Amino acid sequence: xxxxxxxxxxxxxxxxxxxxxxxxxxxxxxxxxxxxxxxxxxxxxxxxxxxxxxxxxxxxxxxxxxxxxxxxxxxxxx
Amino acid sequence: xxxxxxxxxxxxxxxxxxxxxxxxxxxxxxxxxxxxxxxxxxxxxxxxxxxxxxxxxxxxxxxxxxxxxxxxxxxxxxxxxxxxxxxxxxxxxxxxxxxxxxxxxxxxxxxxxxxxxxxxxxxxxxxxxxxxxxxxxxxxxxxxxxxxx
Numbered sequence: 001x002x003x004x005x006x007x008x009x010x011x012x013x014x015x016x017x018x019x020x021x022x023x024x025x026x027x028x029x030x031x032x033x034x035x036x037x038x039x040x041x042x043x044x045x046x047x048x049x050x051x052x053x054x055x056x057x058x059x060x061x062x063x064x065x066x067x068x069x070x071x072x073x074x075x076x077x078x
Numbered sequence: 079x080x081x082x083x084x085x086x087x088x089x090x091x092x093x094x095x096x097x098x099x100x101x102x103x104x105x106x107x108x109x110x111x112x113x114x115x116x117x118x119x120x121x122x123x124x125x126x127x128x129x130x131x132x133x134x135x136x137x138x139x140x141x142x143x144x145x146x147x148x149x150x151x152x153x154x155x156x157x158x159x160x161x162x163x164x165x166x167x168x169x170x171x172x173x174x175x176x177x178x179x180x181x182x183x184x185x186x187x188x189x190x191x192x193x194x195x196x197x198x199x200x201x202x203x204x205x206x207x208x209x210x211x212x213x214x215x216x217x218x219x220x221x222x223x224x225x226x227x
Contacts, residue, residue, distance in 0.1 A: 024157040025137045026107045026149065026202075050106040061106045064132060064139055064147060064202055 003062045005072045007046030012058060013037030015077050019056075023070035028060040081142060081226040084176050085217040086122045086150040087185075087197050089115035093214065094198060099154045102198040107149065109209040110200040111224050113217065117186040117195070121167065121179040122152055123219050125199055130180065133170040135161035138180055139202070146226060147202040152183055154194040163187045177220040201226045 012018055012030055017038075019031040026049075032038060038058050040051045050061040062069050085091065090113065097103045097112045124130070128142040136156035141147040152164070165182040168174060185195035201209050204226055211225040 022157075025132060025134060025139070025151065027101060029157075050101065050104070052100060059101070061101050063107055064149065067132070 003047040003065070003069055005069060005076065008043060008048065008060060008069070009073060009076060011039045011043035011046055012060075013039070018077060021070050021073055023066040026061060026063055026066055028062060028066055028070055028073075030058045030060060032056050032058055079144060079227070081126055081144070081146055082222055083110070083125045083148055083199065083201065083224050083226055084123065085113055085219060085221045085223040086125050086199060087113050087115045087152075088120060088217065088219045089113040089197070091212070091214050091217050091223060092196070093212065094200070097154065097196055097198050098194050102151070102200065105206065108200045108202045108204045109206050110148075110198065111212050112196055112198045113223075114196050115185040117189065119182070119184040119186075121219060122150060122181045122183060122197070124174040124176055124178045124180055125150055125223070127174065127176045130168055130170055130172050130174060133166065133168065133180070135159070135164035135166065135181065140174060146204075149198070149200040149202055151198045151200075152181060152195070153185065153188040154196060156188060156193060159188070159191065199223060
């Protein structure tokens with residue numbers, strides 16, 4: 001199942017909530033301004049394998065396409 | 079169709095559940111195994127024959143001609159090392175034989191930096207029941223680790 005890039009951004013609380021996204025083979029390490037805006041159910045519905053939240057760092061497990069998904073997200077975020 | 083997955087490094091096969099990272103221990107990207115490597119510099123090898131579709135200093139994915147991908151991750155949180163202490167012995171896009179060297183690294187140096195050098199070996203997106211014959215205990219690089227049916 002391919003993850004939906006726009007739905008991932010929405011699940012992270014939107015473009016304005018994302019500080020940084022770094023891909024690591026199978027996951028996106030994302031730093032957000034406000035962790036309470038992260039919607040884990042929405043992220044899972046976007047087709048991701050798992051979500052881990054620690055402080056304001058969200059790890060979104062997307063599978064081996066993490067590099068592609070991260071660059072797609074960065075293009076949208078600008 | 080059964081794919082025999084080889085141990086990429088020498089050490090003790092301990093199983094995925096022993097990995098101190100929930101992405102691997104909960105098999106979020108797939109089932110497989112993990113090796114606690116001997117604390118000496120050495121080569122990490124291709125777990126199957128195929129094409130290196132992803133190659134980072136600390137991790138790589140080899141995809142067989144049947145489309146099955148196996149991920150090898152050299153230590154936990156080692157993305158933070160930004161390649162320091164790792165030397166690539168192959169290039170992304172290369173075709174490799176199972177057992178062919180891909181990365182040279184030093185598990186002792188990873189551990190000295192405060193990170194676990196344990197190596198998850200994951201059958202990407204496989205169903206839990208597709209992996210069996212998992213070997214436990216001492217293995218050499220290139221020894222059989224598990225089967226993917």
